[in-house]
Amino acid sequence: MSYKAEYIWIDGTEPTAKLRSKTKILPDGAEPPLWGFDGSSTNQAVGEASDCVLRPVFTCPDPIRGGDHRLVLCEVHLPDGTPHPTNNRAKLRPVVERFAAHEPWFGIEQEYTFFQAGRPLGFPDTGFPAPQGPYYCGVGADEVFGRAIVEAHLDACLAAGLPISGINAEVMPGQWEFQLGPGGPLEISDALWVARWLLYRIAEDHKVVATLDPKPVKGDWNGAGAHTNFSTKAMRESYAPIITACEALGERLKEHIAAYGHGIEERLTGRHETAPWNEFSYGVGDRGASVRIPWQVEADGKGYLEDRRPNANCDPYEVTRLLIDTCCTALEKAGQL
Template sequence: MSYKAEYIWIDGTEPTALLRSKTKILADGAEPPVWGFDGSSTNQAEGHASDRVLRPVFTCPDPIRGGANVLVLAEVEETNGDPHVSNTRALLRPIAERYAEQDSWFGIEQEYTFFKGSRPLGFPEGGFPAPQGPYYCGVGADTVFGREIVELHLDRCLAAGLKVSGINAEVMPGQWEFQIGPAGPLEVADHLWIARWLLYRTAEEVGVEATLDAKPARGDWNGAGAHTNFSTRAMREGYDAIITACEALGEGDKPAEHIAQYGAGIEGRLTGAHETAPWNKYSYGVSDRGASVRIPWQVEVDKKGYIEDRRPNANIDPYVVTRLLVNTCCSALEKAGQV
């Protein structure tokens, strides 16, 4: 018997990378090998030297095809084995290893929006729905759109063994969220990319597009983010480490460094309205969804826990965001002796 291995990789499209995939048929019992592809068709090579390499890094059951079939997430390499310039996972690995003893955990809240044609799902043709208010965690055909896709996507994520921890309808019609985590920096990012691929494939089956656009509808509508919850062992054990991490994220050029890599179109989403802080001003606060970084109220009560960075866009590269948070916060905690 043979089985199908769907190789999935992140391409070189800018400013927001796309997912690509193709199928390899393997003999029963064979491990997914290193493979290749035409990088000139994915913004990762020029035609005169177009071969690029796919190196498997994470494999899980394929919940769409079922059986013994698998999904294979791969890093992109040059033919000499060096990481391709688009391979941000390779940049995360040494940082994750450098601070592994601090035991970083992440939970990423992936917001997204369904589109049918040129309009968000639930937007009437030639007009607009009632203002936002009843849609967040809503129920009923007049407030919720696309639930059948969301439920099937959730089932498929669970069947694939991904660390999905929940779903909910969001503030705008056709806008939803799923959460991945808690998990370490590499694992949470790997699982998020596979969950995104499964979302696109599931919506594709019914002719709907799922977009990570940070501001999918102009006007008085919430944008789409990827709020990133973060902690280290020291933060989960004491409040001083929480404050150290929050302060570190606001020091010097750190706010600008993070914002520049927190997703395309961030200025259109982080306006200071719609539960956001202005993109060019850093702040943190307890239970404050208008701050750059929120300390949940229960964390202040318990004097330990985690923080929520509310700045990342829906269209982030999770390898980049986890690298930035680990590097900034863990280095500050190490310097402060709070490890």
């Protein structure tokens, strides 16, 4: 007997990478081996030297095919075994190892928007729907659109064993969110890429496009982000390290913004629950700040922070790498381990 292994990887498309996948048939019980692909077709190689290598790093049950079939998330490597330049997961690994003693945890809130026939799902054929307001966490066919896809995606993530922790309708018609975590940086980042693949694949069956565009509709409509909740062992035990982390993030504003997703200037305008992309601020319960400290964290005197800047189209390997490096470096300098 045999099973189907769906190899999934992140390509080299710029400015925002895409997901690719293909199927390998393997004998029952066999571990997914290294495999190759044509990098010249994925913006990762040139035609005269097109071979790239898929190195499996995470597997889970395939909830679409069912049975013993598997999803196989891969890193991309060069034929000599070194990580491909587009392999941001490989850049995260040494940072995770360096700061392992801090026990960093993450939770990511992935927003996305459904499109059909070139318009957000729920938008009329011409013009615009009623202004945003009733759609967030709404109920009823006049307020939410695409729930069948969202529920199917939730069930698929649960069946795959991904650490999904919730879903909700968002502020604009056709816009939704799912949350992953808490968990370690590699665990949550891997799960997010697989959850994105499942979202695209399930929406495909409904003839709907799921997009991570950070500003899918121009004008007076919310954008789409990937708010990232972050803590270390010290932050989960006391409040001072949270302030230290916030102050450190303000000192590396440009570096973080540059890695938080293409089109961030269109979304982080200072309106629609965002802070301006070129300014840094933090505050308790402030959804208009770059970084929000939840009110219960201040009340408890410990917990986590929420970086509200990452775009929906961000690479979680880059976001988690920068948050760990910036915050844990500052905590070590302050002696807050």
